[in-house]
Amino acid sequence: MAEENVGATFGLEIMAARNNVYQGRAKQLIFTASDGGKVGILAKHQDFIGALGIGELQYETPDGEWHYYASSSGTISMANNRVLILTMTAEKPEEIDRRRAEDARDRALEAMRQKQSILEYRRTQASLARALSRLRVSEEHHFI
Amino acid sequence: MATIRETRDRINSINDTLKITNAMYLISSNKLRRAKQELAETEPYFNYLHLQMERIIRHLPQDFTHPYLDSRVHVPDEDLRRAFIVVTADKGLAGAYNHNVLKMAEEKLKPDANDMLFVVGETGRVYFQSRGIHIDEQFQYTAQNPTLHRARAIAFRMLELYAAKKVDEVSILYTRMVNSIEMQVIDEQLLPLRLVRQKQVNMEGLQGVYQENFEIIPSAAEIIDDVVPTYLTGFIYGALVESYCCEHNARMMAMDSANKNGRDMLTKLNIQYNRVRQAKITQEITEVCAGARAQRERHGL
Numbered sequence: 001m002a003e004e005n006v007g008a009t010f011g012l013e014i015m016a017a018r019n020n021v022y023q024g025r026a027k028q029l030i031f032t033a034s035d036g037g038k039v040g041i042l043a044k045h046q047d048f049i050g051a052l053g054i055g056e057l058q059y060e061t062p063d064g065e066w067h068y069y070a071s072s073s074g075t076i077s078m079a080n081n082r083v084l085i086l087t088m089t090a091e092k093p094e095e096i097d098r099r100r101a102e103d104a105r106d107r108a109l110e111a112m113r114q115k116q117s118i119l120e121y122r123r124t125q126a127s128l129a130r131a132l133s134r135l136r137v138s139e140e141h142h143f144i
Numbered sequence: 145m146a147t148i149r150e151t152r153d154r155i156n157s158i159n160d161t162l163k164i165t166n167a168m169y170l171i172s173s174n175k176l177r178r179a180k181q182e183l184a185e186t187e188p189y190f191n192y193l194h195l196q197m198e199r200i201i202r203h204l205p206q207d208f209t210h211p212y213l214d215s216r217v218h219v220p221d222e223d224l225r226r227a228f229i230v231v232t233a234d235k236g237l238a239g240a241y242n243h244n245v246l247k248m249a250e251e252k253l254k255p256d257a258n259d260m261l262f263v264v265g266e267t268g269r270v271y272f273q274s275r276g277i278h279i280d281e282q283f284q285y286t287a288q289n290p291t292l293h294r295a296r297a298i299a300f301r302m303l304e305l306y307a308a309k310k311v312d313e314v315s316i317l318y319t320r321m322v323n324s325i326e327m328q329v330i331d332e333q334l335l336p337l338r339l340v341r342q343k344q345v346n347m348e349g350l351q352g353v354y355q356e357n358f359e360i361i362p363s364a365a366e367i368i369d370d371v372v373p374t375y376l377t378g379f380i381y382g383a384l385v386e387s388y389c390c391e392h393n394a395r396m397m398a399m400d401s402a403n404k405n406g407r408d409m410l411t412k413l414n415i416q417y418n419r420v421r422q423a424k425i426t427q428e429i430t431e432v433c434a435g436a437r438a439q440r441e442r443h444g445l
Binding site for chain 1: 185186188189190192193196199200203292300304357358359360361362366367369370371374378
């Protein structure tokens, strides 16, 4: 049993542009893929490089506690049982400014109604996705 | 006497100017410290990103192409459309800081119409406009308080132009701090990515060498779509912050010497003022004494 526990964790490092979010061991990791679906990672996963989508990011530390973040897009890589996540922002539910996220959502929705170039449209879509994911994470995991 | 009043007026006006230069000195040192701290906070992230980017490019499939990674080796030099991002300050009074960047930009520009100029900072915009050099008007970014958001907007703009093949080369001209006294204007090429060109060289040396194998999900294109803009954003952000630090460092130095010169001038003027005042007092005493003596003599005492 003890051996299983030791083998069942992997190194996890989450770096956001402004802060080092987490550096240590983890039992499980669930991230949002670039298509919006969720992908779970356990120890000794095959080596891969992937795109991180806008959405929820959660991991379970060895003491069994789950941590939740709203992350923006970025990359994730697994090599030699070590996961490295690089993303512009990763915020805890209690750090999220709901008011700002709501404003951003409304702004994006309004911009969506205008005629836009493809690039503008994609950018608005991304900011809408960011706002929605912030709101969702703060709604689901704050005050529990 | 008029000179005593003139001197006093000058002393007052220099005192007022000193108040301003001194305040500007303090503001600049404060802003410099804040900008440096912000750069230090983001530095590890972008170092990691650089490594990640190298790894991704190393593991791309052989025949992988992507608009962002197009290396444009086929474009002949005379047809090359170049874009320059020139980072200047919003305000003057920063010693030679603005001048050095603008001088370099003018040296780089070719007389033909193939070059595009994107100017950050008001001073640079005014300079080029007054010389009749065409700059992109929609590129209105300030040099104040560089943010990641602004760097991201610039990076996206450049990538958009590059992917649409409107430009073939993007460089950024900015000022780097060598140490707290020495600053250096740098011309750094952003696009095409140097990593891509390096890869073409490295791959030949790596033939037959075992490499760890990575699965790429969902696709290399999607990863590149995200990584390249972020990478570029990081680079531009670094350049903006570094320039901002240099601007304030230059302003600090300029204001420091202005303070020193002002104080020197004050000492000189004070001496002059005192001399004139003393001369006036001496003269008055002489006059009073002479008058008294004349009175005494008249009364025959």
